[in-house]
Amino acid sequence: MKKLIVLLFIAICFNLTAQESNSDTFIKYVNPFVGTKNMGHTYPGATVPFGMVQLSPETDTVQFEHNGKYNPDVYKYCSGYQYEDKTIVGFSHTHFSGTGHSDLGDFLVMPTTGQLKLNPGTSDKPESGYRSRFSHDNELAEPAYYKVFLDDYNIQAEHTATNRVGFHQYTFPESDDSHIILDLISGIYNYEEKNVWTFVRVENDTLVTGFRQTNGWARTKTVYFAMTFSKPFYQYGHKKYDENIYKGFWRKFDETKNFPEMAGKKIRAYFDFKTVKGEKVKIKFALSSVSTDGALKNLKAEIPHWDFEKVKAESQDFWNKELSKIEVETLTQNDKETFYTALYHTFLGPITYMDIDGAYKGLDQNIHYAKDFTNYTIFSLWDTYRALHPLFNIIQPKRNADMVKSMLAHYNQSVHKMLPVWSHYANENWCMIGYHSVPVIADALVKGNLSDDFDYNVLLEACVNTATYEPYDGLDYYMQLGYVPEDKNSSSVSKTLEYAYDDWCIAQIAKVSKNQNVYDEYIKRSQSFINVYHEKTGFMQPKMSDGTWKQDFNTLSTHGQGFIEGNAWNYSLYVPHQPEQMIELMGGKERFVQHLDSLFTMYIDDEHFAGTEDITRDGIIGNYVHGNEPGHHIPYLYNWTNQPWKTQERIRMIMETMYSNTVDGLCGNDDAGQMSAWYVFSALGFYPVCPGSDQYSIGSPLVKSAKINLDNGKQLIIEVENQNADNVYVEKVIINGREIKANHILHSDIVNGGRIIFHMTSIPTK
Amino acid sequence: MKKLIVLLFIAICFNLTAQESNSDTFIKYVNPFVGTKNMGHTYPGATVPFGMVQLSPETDTVQFEHNGKYNPDVYKYCSGYQYEDKTIVGFSHTHFSGTGHSDLGDFLVMPTTGQLKLNPGTSDKPESGYRSRFSHDNELAEPAYYKVFLDDYNIQAEHTATNRVGFHQYTFPESDDSHIILDLISGIYNYEEKNVWTFVRVENDTLVTGFRQTNGWARTKTVYFAMTFSKPFYQYGHKKYDENIYKGFWRKFDETKNFPEMAGKKIRAYFDFKTVKGEKVKIKFALSSVSTDGALKNLKAEIPHWDFEKVKAESQDFWNKELSKIEVETLTQNDKETFYTALYHTFLGPITYMDIDGAYKGLDQNIHYAKDFTNYTIFSLWDTYRALHPLFNIIQPKRNADMVKSMLAHYNQSVHKMLPVWSHYANENWCMIGYHSVPVIADALVKGNLSDDFDYNVLLEACVNTATYEPYDGLDYYMQLGYVPEDKNSSSVSKTLEYAYDDWCIAQIAKVSKNQNVYDEYIKRSQSFINVYHEKTGFMQPKMSDGTWKQDFNTLSTHGQGFIEGNAWNYSLYVPHQPEQMIELMGGKERFVQHLDSLFTMYIDDEHFAGTEDITRDGIIGNYVHGNEPGHHIPYLYNWTNQPWKTQERIRMIMETMYSNTVDGLCGNDDAGQMSAWYVFSALGFYPVCPGSDQYSIGSPLVKSAKINLDNGKQLIIEVENQNADNVYVEKVIINGREIKANHILHSDIVNGGRIIFHMTSIPTK
Secondary structure, three states: OHHHHHHHHHHHHHHHHHHHHHOOOHHHHOOOOOOOOOOOOOOOOEOOOOOOOOEEEEOOOOEOEEOOEEOOHHHHOOOOOOOOOOEEOEEEOOOOOOOOOOOOOOOEEEEEEOOOOOOOOEOOEHHHOOOEEOOHHHEEEEOOEEEEEEOOOOEEEEEEEOOOEEEEEEEEOOEEEEEEEEEOOOOOOEOOOOEEEEEEEEEEOOEEEEEEEEOOOOOOEEEEEEEEEOOOOOEEEEEEOOOOOOOHHHHHOOOOEOOOEEEEOOEEEEEEEEEOOOEEEEEEEEEEOOOHHHHHHHHHHHOOOOOHHHHHHHHHHHHHHHHOOEEEEOOOHHHHHHHHHHHHHHOOOOEEOOOOOOEEEOOOOOEEEOOOOOOEEOEEHHHHOOOHHHHHHHHOHHHHHHHHHHHHHHHHHOOOOOOOOEEEOOEEOOOOOOOOHHHHHHHHHHOOOOOOOOOHHHHHHHHHHHHOOOOOOOHHHHHHHOOOOOOOOOOHHHHHHHHHHHHHHHHHHHHHOOOHHHHHHHHHHHHHHHHHEEOOOOEEOOEOOOOOEOOOOOOOOOOOOOOOOOOHHHHOOOOOOOHHHHHHHOOOHHHHHHHHHHHHHOOOOHHHHHOOOOEOHHHEEOOEEOOOHHHOOHHHHHHHOOOHHHHHHHHHHHHHHHEOOOOOOEOEOOHHHHHHHHHHHHHHOEEOOOEOEOEEEEOOOOOOEEEEEOOOOOEEEEEEEOOOOOOOEEEEEEEOOEEOOOOEEEHHHHHOOEEEEEEEEOOOOO | OHHHHHHHHHHHHHHHHHHHHHOOOHHHHOOOOOOOOOOOOOOOOEOOOOOOOOEEEEOOOOEOEEOOEEOOHHHHOOOOOOOOOOEEOEEEOOOOOOOOOOOOOOOEEEEEEOOOOOOOOOOOOHHHOOOEEOOHHHEEEEOOEEEEEEOOOOEEEEEEEOOOEEEEEEEEOOEEEEEEEEEOOOOOOEOOOOEEEEEEEEEEOOEEEEEEEEOOOOOOEEEEEEEEEOOOOOEEEEEEOOOOOOOHHHHHOOOOEOOOEEEEOOEEEEEEEEEOOOEEEEEEEEEEOOOHHHHHHHHHHHOOOOOHHHHHHHHHHHHHHHHOOEEEEOOOHHHHHHHHHHHHHHOOOOEEOOOOOOEEEOOOOOEEEOOOOOOEEOEEHHHHOOOHHHHHHHHOHHHHHHHHHHHHHHHHHOOOOOOOOEEEOOEEOOOOOOOOHHHHHHHHHHOOOOOOOOOHHHHHHHHHHHHOOOOOOOHHHHHHHOOOOOOOOOOHHHHHHHHHHHHHHHHHHHHHOOOHHHHHHHHHHHHHHHHHEEOOOOEEOOEOOOOOEOOOOOOOOOOOOOOOOOOHHHHOOOOOOOHHHHHHHOOHHHHHHHHHHHHHHOOOOHHHHHOOOOEOHHHEEOOEEOOOHHHOOHHHHHHHOOOHHHHHHHHHHHHHHHEOOOOOOEOEOOHHHHHHHHHHHHHHOEEOOOEOEOEEEEOOOOOOEEEEEOOOOOEEEEEEEOOOOOOOEEEEEEEOOEEOOOOEEEHHHHHOOEEEEEEEEOOOOO
16 A cells, blocks of 8 residues: 555656656756755856856855954855845845855845945844845745845845846835945955955946956956946945045045046945836846956847846746756656756856957956857866766767867966966966866867867867976975975875876876877876875875875874865775776775775764865765765765675765755755766766766666757667665666666767666665 | 357357258257256156157155155156156156156166165165165266166166167176066055056066056056066066955965966066176066057067167157257257257157057047057146147147047047046046147147048037036036136136136137037137126136125135136236237236236245245246246237237246256246247247137247248248347248238248248347
8 A cells, every 4th residue: 555655656756747847947946045055155146057147146245354353254155145144235246156265246236215325234233234134935046037025125126147147127116215236345255455446437327337356266357347227317426435545636526426437446336216116127237357348248239128027038948948958857846956956056157258259358367259169267176077077078068168168268378377277257266276177178088079179289288287387286296206295285195196186187188199108107197196095004194205104194184184175084085097996005895895884984073074174064974075075976986896886875865865955955065066066967877986087987866767968969868767765776777778787887878879777776786 | 359259159059050950860959857857847768759658767766645644755756757866766667747746657677686675775775675876977868768877786777668668778797696676566656555456477587467557646547568588587576565465375376486477466576687797688668558468569569679779779760850840040059959858848748558559448448449540648738738739730730630539539438528638548637627628629620730530520529518517627607607616616717717718719619610509609608707807906816606706815826716826917817819808808908018017027925936836936937937837828918918029028038047958947847748848839939829729929039040840841941030149029020021010920821831030139129
């Protein structure tokens, strides 16, 4: 009887999802609020896939320093939004998705009524400033659409966006004192001197242009804008909060009111309207990295009308089209929502970084033109080389090739002659470690996505130059000694291990380029992981420049132990290019399984937990840290032992415990889509443990079925037989009618299309 | 006997000057040090006519504030150089000539040897910093060439320049510690927050690029550079003096040494060499308002080699060519030097403001392209509309037409839709009063220099829009009341009088454009001077908005009395467009002569002298202020009375007492060439009292003869019969054989070529 009910339930679900998969409304499964609580660092606002504009609410503007000290709260607001907040400060146009460091938050717009307030006020006293209380009951977020009711002003705020234009629609109450505030001080990761310069021109009573130049995580960044109103403002003004600004002969004017040029480091402007009840004031707000001319061009090209609903519909269609690249059926609606939200998150970056005519500002601060490709920025490569770019190699191959072109453009403009490490807005911010442009290039190359318009020798040269830039992060020592010595450079083990893997990727590129010398050299370098393996302890450990091991080594700690955002238990497993050799080194398969088993079951105390960074307590299993990247491949490593069923078990467990369709549905930073890409892959049943190879390690699919609609016109169908919550083990895998023996599938198995059938069971296949 | 000697002397002089005028070495009569002592505010450095680069020494870098208060010394260093100083801080690339306010001083370069010092040090302790002692004995300045020996380092510094490139040549002693310092903090009119951002890239071991962005008199200004060395530096570095700059992950690097990207608000960089004795290290330093790409283009186009002497020779040829537009013979060598130095000063601005390809940054901060014209900047129009632009209408008609095009471009980019008031580097700095682009346009138009590629209606519209921009300097009241009321806007009388004149100019443009309505309206507005004339006192006086006169009026004082840089005695005479009517108003010719006589003979005490601004004690005659502009036409006003001989007397006196070929040869700020242009005109025997009319008022020529080589191929020959120091009175003027009766000549008398003969006498023609 119980069985019958289950079957009935499954049948209903199947029917439901079958129907839905025929429709094209994938966006209804996306919940942009996922990850907005705690450490997901996602934002709920309006954007299109890979869009330059991310128009999203800020629920607080936290200063970098508080009472003269670093304010830890600033970290909470990497995306500007925290779900538990009760007020909205306004809506700005640039946001990172899921990062663990931040910047941006440019051009905060806020509609208000009544007495004009130009300060944001505080969350505990919202009435002290222009911010407004709001309730989640009156808030809605969909892909490319966000809506919220601003309680303090009786204003309905709605947003949609195109690639380069944010579209605001504010429904006002009757008021003679309706305002649109444009706050050029407000920003994310704001500190006292972050604004370098801002400049605003009121071109006429419906058009405002200008720029904001900041010194933040992007050291030298300028974003230009063009802002147009559906209705003329009848007066406007601004207030400068600069103390030391040179006033010159502008003293002649009352600059504060109806004076059309505003300039300074700290400016807040306002535009006044008289509104009747229910009147909609709309704003189109376009961005450019090049000039206000460029922003205006973008504005006119992308939204040449005032039809908000039309833009919303078109942008949501765009999302549906992109999300339809993978059609899944799942056991539950929750899983489907979690899946499509994850897929949504993977399409939030890298973002388009060029004007409609291809112009963009480069690292040399000159204007460049992207010829025959889309230039992208926001490369959080330490995160995204792992699964995000590999995912793109399946469902966004053209974009991924353009991302490689964007990285090459970065390289060409780089005065260091390095490929990007962590770059955004034509700035290398040097965050994290490694040179992980290399695996992105290698993976795209090996998977056949870098077509003939790439010169492989140029690719190889860029990688080699990057890998030999001595001043970078211990590379000089690494090249001399075969490892980064801890006494010369921190996080030395992590760096050594990641360089070794990156070097293996360079060898793969050299292989394709038929450059034997480079291949030999980098294959040799890729063995460097051996140099930091301590045979006696069985861990990768920090070594000093004199060849001795660092004393007082703590395998649970992260900081000062040779690692970054991971400890020895996790990071010792980082040899993605040669797991067999690593396992051998660590004492063979049996001992290796013990290491993994211990990792997943041991207890890590609060002190050591704190060192793992960027995750919630829910983001760990034992000492395994899913909420941060260094371990993302680890659960798949059982595949290289005799107990691959433990991979299957863990993968399924992680998907079910670390991801959900709720606001706290991410156990750590989404990290520009990497956390979500891990989920998308794992839910489909496989994962790229070693980007740069053509293999995907088999896990345990969560979906009931999936269709991957490939750009080459082919379709890969994934069917999961006997799928249910208990049947987490893979009994066999049949590809196009042939059962495979290995624990991996090949890239060709995917891109040639066909059918992969997973047979599931509740009994581990030992 | 005595007479014989005098004749002999004259004969020798004549022979001398005759010989010289046949050669083309006009530059040898130019002494760039003229005006570098006291308030001339000229600079001695290397530049070409109307060149974008002014490569000149700074003898001190004075902070805007000293001990928290405005430092009056900052004013002394408008051009960066004061002749009495004993040290040189370095050589920067942008300088105003003769202004009374300042900015610029971008990119200070200094060669040193020995221990590296990155602070400039102080003049009383030069060894505390990188500055060097020097002696005028070892200093030489010629057009396009400057040389100085730096005593502290045994370095011979030499400079020349092309339009957009400064060329440095430093002859070093033997040293393992030779340095070139690039100071991006140093600047003129520097204050704590002036640097907004600076950015430097070491592209390779001979090429450095970057920019300096400042908030100064030009509120939002960025200058880009490309700097190339003749010899590779073997190491380099920089120091940041920023206290609050965000350090991000650049902390990873030792940015201070051999790190190729530098960015911050306060940076000083150095480049190290080992030099043998007598080794020349050369630097080409190109500017651009657009980008480092633009600067590099300029560099390559203008100086594609390393031949310093060749560039020097070509740039000096350029000067000779420009100076040859007027060939004069004078009574003395001193007069000739004074004349050609004045002519030199008139060609120092406005400066070229565009790259070799026509690109320049506009007021909207966008990049614009000058099509078929040279775009200029630095429009000190309150000064230069009087005589400088009228002089250009004779000897630089093509450039002057391009300057009008540049002003129109400014207008088109202006968010205020105003023609320039005082503009530089695509910034309106709003200095001084009036809208004196209008007389520049009117004068060029009336004198036939605005050819068919100008749309006169567009010109007129630009002038009218400018003259009706209500928020500007009391224009709203002026349009309502017919005068600017002192209780609403300061310097109200000066403004009323200058608006009235400018409006008359608009009427002249309307006349040419055949727009009767505008003509009528502006002819009416041009009568507004009547509204501030107080019949009882005989002075122009400040009126209140209620129509009453301001109480407690002081005719000698400037500040708070309705005037600016002039008092009632001088400013009451400011009706250049209708001197007859003004004289009538002031009680007729006799009473008017009394006013002028009193003006030139009365005593002004120190308190009131201080109010006249920008001049030395030598710059006044009685209460007549030649060292500042409002009076420049006054000595010519006797021509409208029955005593024109007093004009002749005064003009000759002013030329002989207020100008010379010495370092203190300017009695006040040269004001971007206006003081010098007054001299050039007056030395030739006539002056444009009312630009916008085709008349030049006759004074008393100083030259013995002159040839004006006109662009139309014609030549005007001026001959002065009976010229000597005593014969200051004009007996008669014969133009092409016909004696003229009026006290003026016409523009056609000049540009049609021919011969003007002044007959001089020692007896006033009463």
